[in-house]
Amino acid sequence: MLLSASQMLASSDSLYMDALSLYEQGNFESALESWQRVVESGFESPELFYNMGNAAFRSNSIGHAVLYYEKALKLDPSMNDAENNLEFLSRYKSDAFEEVPEFFLRTWFSKAVHALPEHAWSIMALAGFVFTLAFLLLYIFTRGLTLKKTSFFASLAGLLFTVFTLSSALASHHEIIHPESGIILSPSVLVRSTPSETGTELFILHEGTRVKVNEEVTGWHNIRIIDGREGWIRTDDFGTI
Amino acid sequence: MYIKRNIWIFALLLSGVVLSAQDETYKATAPATVRAGEQFQYVIEGSKQGDVMLPEMDGFQLMAGPFSSYSSHSQWVNGKMTMETVVTYTHIFRANQAGTFTILPAAVRVGRKEYKTNQIKITVTGSASQQSSQGGNSQGARSNGSAGSADSNGSDPVFLRVLPSKKDVYVGEQLVSALRVYTRVNTRPAGGTKDIPYEGFYKKSLDPDASATRQDINGEQYVTQVIQRHILIPQKSGKLVIEPFESEWMVQQRVQRQSNSVFDSFFDDPFFSGVQDVPTKLATRPVTINVKPLPSGAPAGFTGGVGNFTMTAELSEDEVEVNEALSLKITIRGTGNLPLLGKPEVNLPPDHDLYDVSHSMNISVSGNQIGGSVTYEYPIVARHAGRFRIAPVQFSWFDHGSGKYRSSTSSEFNFTVLKGDAEDGSGSVYIPGIMQESVEDLGTDIRDITRMPPVLTPVAYSLMDQRWYKMFYLIALLVFIMVILYIRAVSRRNADLRIVKNRKASRSALYRFKLADKYRKSGDEDRFYEEVGKAIWGYVADKLNIETSGLSKEGISAELASRNVSPEVMEEFSRIIDESEFSRFAPSSQKSGTEQLYRDAMQLVRNLENSL
Numbered sequence: 001m002l003l004s005a006s007q008m009l010a011s012s013d014s015l016y017m018d019a020l021s022l023y024e025q026g027n028f029e030s031a032l033e034s035w036q037r038v039v040e041s042g043f044e045s046p047e048l049f050y051n052m053g054n055a056a057f058r059s060n061s062i063g064h065a066v067l068y069y070e071k072a073l074k075l076d077p078s079m080n081d082a083e084n085n086l087e088f089l090s091r092y093k094s095d096a097f098e099e100v101p102e103f104f105l106r107t108w109f110s111k112a113v114h115a116l117p118e119h120a121w122s123i124m125a126l127a128g129f130v131f132t133l134a135f136l137l138l139y140i141f142t143r144g145l146t147l148k149k150t151s152f153f154a155s156l157a158g159l160l161f162t163v164f165t166l167s168s169a170l171a172s173h174h175e176i177i178h179p180e181s182g183i184i185l186s187p188s189v190l191v192r193s194t195p196s197e198t199g200t201e202l203f204i205l206h207e208g209t210r211v212k213v214n215e216e217v218t219g220w221h222n223i224r225i226i227d228g229r230e231g232w233i234r235t236d237d238f239g240t241i
Numbered sequence: 242m243y244i245k246r247n248i249w250i251f252a253l254l255l256s257g258v259v260l261s262a263q264d265e266t267y268k269a270t271a272p273a274t275v276r277a278g279e280q281f282q283y284v285i286e287g288s289k290q291g292d293v294m295l296p297e298m299d300g301f302q303l304m305a306g307p308f309s310s311y312s313s314h315s316q317w318v319n320g321k322m323t324m325e326t327v328v329t330y331t332h333i334f335r336a337n338q339a340g341t342f343t344i345l346p347a348a349v350r351v352g353r354k355e356y357k358t359n360q361i362k363i364t365v366t367g368s369a370s371q372q373s374s375q376g377g378n379s380q381g382a383r384s385n386g387s388a389g390s391a392d393s394n395g396s397d398p399v400f401l402r403v404l405p406s407k408k409d410v411y412v413g414e415q416l417v418s419a420l421r422v423y424t425r426v427n428t429r430p431a432g433g434t435k436d437i438p439y440e441g442f443y444k445k446s447l448d449p450d451a452s453a454t455r456q457d458i459n460g461e462q463y464v465t466q467v468i469q470r471h472i473l474i475p476q477k478s479g480k481l482v483i484e485p486f487e488s489e490w491m492v493q494q495r496v497q498r499q500s501n502s503v504f505d506s507f508f509d510d511p512f513f514s515g516v517q518d519v520p521t522k523l524a525t526r527p528v529t530i531n532v533k534p535l536p537s538g539a540p541a542g543f544t545g546g547v548g549n550f551t552m553t554a555e556l557s558e559d560e561v562e563v564n565e566a567l568s569l570k571i572t573i574r575g576t577g578n579l580p581l582l583g584k585p586e587v588n589l590p591p592d593h594d595l596y597d598v599s600h601s602m603n604i605s606v607s608g609n610q611i612g613g614s615v616t617y618e619y620p621i622v623a624r625h626a627g628r629f630r631i632a633p634v635q636f637s638w639f640d641h642g643s644g645k646y647r648s649s650t651s652s653e654f655n656f657t658v659l660k661g662d663a664e665d666g667s668g669s670v671y672i673p674g675i676m677q678e679s680v681e682d683l684g685t686d687i688r689d690i691t692r693m694p695p696v697l698t699p700v701a702y703s704l705m706d707q708r709w710y711k712m713f714y715l716i717a718l719l720v721f722i723m724v725i726l727y728i729r730a731v732s733r734r735n736a737d738l739r740i741v742k743n744r745k746a747s748r749s750a751l752y753r754f755k756l757a758d759k760y761r762k763s764g765d766e767d768r769f770y771e772e773v774g775k776a777i778w779g780y781v782a783d784k785l786n787i788e789t790s791g792l793s794k795e796g797i798s799a800e801l802a803s804r805n806v807s808p809e810v811m812e813e814f815s816r817i818i819d820e821s822e823f824s825r826f827a828p829s830s831q832k833s834g835t836e837q838l839y840r841d842a843m844q845l846v847r848n849l850e851n852s853l
Binding site: 084 | 626627630658660718721
């Protein structure tokens with residue numbers, strides 16, 4: 001079992017490198033396909049998604065390019081190249097929105113959560129937990145008054161730190177398991193009021209637009225755009241980050 | 242005219258031969274009522290030719306004339322010849338306005354004599370009046386008359402009728418209307434005949450059936466012929482009236498000649514038959530068509546079609562590039578009011594530009610019905626790439642045969658718009674900066690790919706999901722609990738040890754006191770003091786749980802003070818310790834006696850036992 005997993009990893013690695021050379025030859029679409037196969041075989045990495053974004057952009061698929069850069073940034077929020085290219089792509093997007101202001105704590109928390117990848121938060125939470133317990137022990141068993149006070153506050157600080165990092169990790173984890181954001185992939189998509197072809201046409205979104213993904217009804221997803229409007233689009237018209 | 246001149250010559254000849262001196266009377270005749278705008282004949286009849294001087298004819302306009310005609314009739318009775326001549330002067334007038342007019346007597350000058358005609362009263366009715374018919378000139382079909390029967394008073398030699406094929410139709414339903422002439426005499430239209438202006442109808446002319454047929458009307462033989470035929474499509478509901486239609490005809494009228502003159506046979510020749518083409522206005526009778534409105538409840542896609550149609554729709558291409566045009570072609574075939582159809586509604590996906598719908602008609606008439614096809618072409622230009630769908634086009638019409646609406650629906654259309662070259666990069670507009678000497682971008686592009694071999698992780702890998710990660714929390718918690726438990730256990734054991742030591746303290750002190758007492762009795766004072774000191778130190782050390790090595794008098798005192806030992810006892814403790822130590826090294830000095838010290842030490846331990 002372990003062996004086959006490592007074999008798969010090895011074959012994915014070679015597939016990845018093949019795609020890289022295809023890209024260098026200017027065969028962007030084939031490169032993108034090969035990289036897609038790597039993802040389909042169950043592996044990912046920020047670099048992989050970043051390169052896929054480039055290949056998608058070179059094959060004129062703005063929506064996919066945006067999606068892959070976002071995926072890369074999700075895995076590694078500090079990936080500068082992906083951020084830069086995403087910024088570059090914004091000029092190709094047709095849809096412009098006025099942002100609806102959110103509650104500031106929410107924005108802060110969301111920004112904080114997205115500042116680090118999930119595993120960083122998880123490890124920090126674990127470290128904070130251990131730290132808290134250690135100082136709790138010190139607090140319980142020490143005799144000296146100053147030491148007791150210090151250890152008490154240290155463990156309290158550790159507890160707060162743990163709570164924050166753990167909730168960030170959980171939020172991050174939730175986003176991995178249930179992706180909340182999506183990118184419109186079809187060049188233009190009709191957003192309807194109900195999950196059917198007969199629903200009233202509400203508005204049109206174009207590729208590359210980021211949407212919040214809510215509930216799903218077979219083949220359709222409820223989405224919300226940044227200015228707060230909601231509607232239904234077909235599931236194959238967008239990709240989740 | 243040629244004939245007329247000949248007649249004239251003969252008349253002159255005859256007048257030279259026969260001069261009968263009878264009184265002349267001239268009689269004027271005209272119809273009693275005419276319609277405004279209509280022409281009528283004003284005839285002066287007499288027996289001798291002369292110069293006719295018409296009176297002032299206010300309200301009438303002389304259109305033609307005078308046409309004079311002359312006929313003579315001679316008889317021989319008992320060797321005496323009587324000759325009767327009839328001279329007529331025909332004038333064609335037109336009545337200009339409605340009202341009652343009196344035509345004053347006209348004068349006819351014969352030689353030196355002047356004769357007056359009678360006075361005539363003419364009532365001119367308004368042209369809108371539909372009751373009046375001009376004196377015998379026109380006879381239309383009665384509006385309630387059926388198509389086949391011609392009702393006529395039979396006396397009219399020529400009349401026109403409008404004969405619709407149906408009189409009860411729906412809006413938009415076709416009917417055929419024919420203009421027919423019925424005649425007993427030779428007739429020909431004067432000049433080109435205009436089309437009947439069917440008001441409220443769409444009309445399309447048909448070839449008139451040119452063959453003339455005979456028809457018997459009220460015992461009179463008429464020759465009848467269709468002059469105009471139209472397909473009519475009523476455009477509004479209600480009672481539509483086909484207004485009287487007038488046209489001018491040249492009606493051949495035979496001039497009466499009852500002459501028995503020698504020339505009769507000669508004049509009976511058709512060449513001299515004395516016929517005359519009289520221009521006559523013929524008018525039809527108004528015909529009312531009852532046009533029913535379409536029933537309510539028209540389905541979607543109804544654009545006014547009445548008849549029998551089929552619809553086909555096709556999309557020119559399935560795949561176009563952005564900003565290229567494709568077209569949706571909708572063809573409607575069948576019979577019915579095709580020229581009056583509205584274009585079917587097409588629901589384009591938004592984000593597409595629809596240009597002017599072009600419209601071509603191929604209409605023919607067959608079997609007295611308008612049929613053919615109408616094609617609508619919807620040019621569509623897509624602005625963005627994508628997959629799009631045009632909802633099915635529905636076309637509905639009214640089938641007047643069954644009195645129901647019918648509709649036809651096309652399939653839905655799907656098409657794909659591909660990205661063209663035009664869209665590539667069109668979004669990037671470079672605005673040159675008006676900054677100082679900044680580094681100018683020659684072009685912008687995305688950053689290149691990374692060539693580092695990636696660290697591939699399983700998709701949606703999350704530490705949170707890993708068992709070992711959760712185990713770490715558990716382990717940390719377990720370690721925490723175990724540490725607490727361990728420390729608790731150790732401290733409990735130490736506490737036990739203290740209790741043991743505590744208990745041991747007085748016992749070991751007692752033992753040392755006994756030993757000291759033994760030394761005192763044997764006179765070994767050094768040993769005695771040593772044992773007393775050890776007894777006290779040991780006791781305090783055990784009681785306070787302090788290592789003997791760490792003992793100092795000050796430390797012990799502080800410890801004792803913290804345990805609420807009374808100052809007297811502390812003083813006693815201090816004195817006995819001092820005494821036992823000093824006495825050891827200076828036995829000669831200060832000998833309060835070993836006995837006393839022994840007892841005091843015993844008392845101190847007892848006191849300490851109580852307070853600790």
